[in-house]
Amino acid sequence: MTMETESPKDTQPQSRWRRWSRRAVLELGYLVFLLVLLEAMLRLAGWIWLVPRNLSQGPTNPNDSEIRILAIGESTTFGQGVSPEDAYPKQLERMLNDGSEKTYRVINTGVPGQTSTSILRNIRYQMETYRPQFVLGLFGINDTNEALNDLSARVAFGFNVPEWVADLRIYRLACIVRDYALHHPKVEEHGAWTFFDRDQRGENGAWVDNPFFLEQLKRNTAEIIEIVRSEGADYAMLSYLKSNEPLRKVLVEIAEENDVLYIDLFDEEAGNKGLFTADGFHPNEEGHRVMAEKIYEGLLENESLGESR
Template identity: 25%
Template sequence: MAQAAPAIRILALGDSLTAGFGLAPEEAFPARLERALRAEGKDVSLINAGVSGDTTAGGKARLDWALAAKPQLAILELGANDGLRGLDPRLTHANLDSILKRFKAAGVPVLLTGMLAPPNYGKEFEAEFKAVFARLAAEHDVVFYPFFLDGVAGDPRLCLPDGLHPNAKGVDVIVERILPSVRKLLERGKP
């Protein structure tokens, strides 16, 4: 009797937006995305590699640990804390570029999610920061979702009281909006 193929392992490498800051584990983005994909009949297992407060440098530093889980696909959601701290967008680019190169070397297709900087650093910083993600997506030919918090950012009904992190309803909006991009990622992961 043939054994069923194991579930497709998708690594979600990110910060508090992935980790599920302020939420129960089953309300976090990876858990909700796994549930939505399974509801579509996709046999997937999401690995929550989100660490609250992480910058792109932090994600880069723990990439070996994340790759030890032997993911077949990855969702890369980092950069929000770089933007909040006003870190030089060139550093954000260099760190994400390094992470994307490592995923490519490991044969792991990636969905890169973009992020916007807060307006308090000025229009020039905002534009430079936003451009980092689109440029990396083009340079690495990865699936790209331009703004992870699309439809959620700034909506108090979808955010925790801090105004920065999505609540459970906000996570559901993120999952619904990102699903088409995740389906593209799954297509890229087919042998």
């Protein structure tokens, strides 16, 4: 009886396939490792960037003898382009404490790039951490920004992605790179290039009213206000020194529908008063001072902090 054996020619395709398979697995593993490493580095970079501002907030343990005001928002609240001491929350804190028998603490939790969705994600933790008696909300502009809005990010590449994917830093970075490549030749030179994309305007030059983005803003803000109230705090809606008409109308509607204080900071001539940094959008030190003064006056006029300070 003779036994048949495989010839070297028969085994070559199999061995070649095994080598390719092993190589593909190794390269895929290496790619996953690089993506995880990049995600970790982006998150670490964001954390390091926020450390100086977070340290300036003082201790997280609330002091029952002080009146705590939580300022939530994005880069405007954060104070992009100015020092933490010059951002409106700190300037407001100094105004409130000037000549007052009470002690006021204004806690700034603004983070550049935030939308109403990301603020909603974090608000309960912030309420439980700082236990504020009052919350100031200044956000919405990034919800109208196609590159930052969560609805756009989830379909940026032509298909829907899960929320956890849209929240990845590397995915957000890919969306920004994609939008930059597609829109950069058509934008105005305003620094915040995505927001000033000409495609976001109608034929008459007016801003396009995107109902999907604005409805999302209304729903998210209503939930934020509900959480704030459930923690025993009051809420005030702030407008921007400079913004588009559809957003201003929606902010007023949100305040009316949820029965919260609305403090209007908008100034049609703000752009001509030297209140902004070089990018033409973020307030400078003087702009933040004007904001703080208007908020201070609005709180006092409505006795939001009690009849006496």
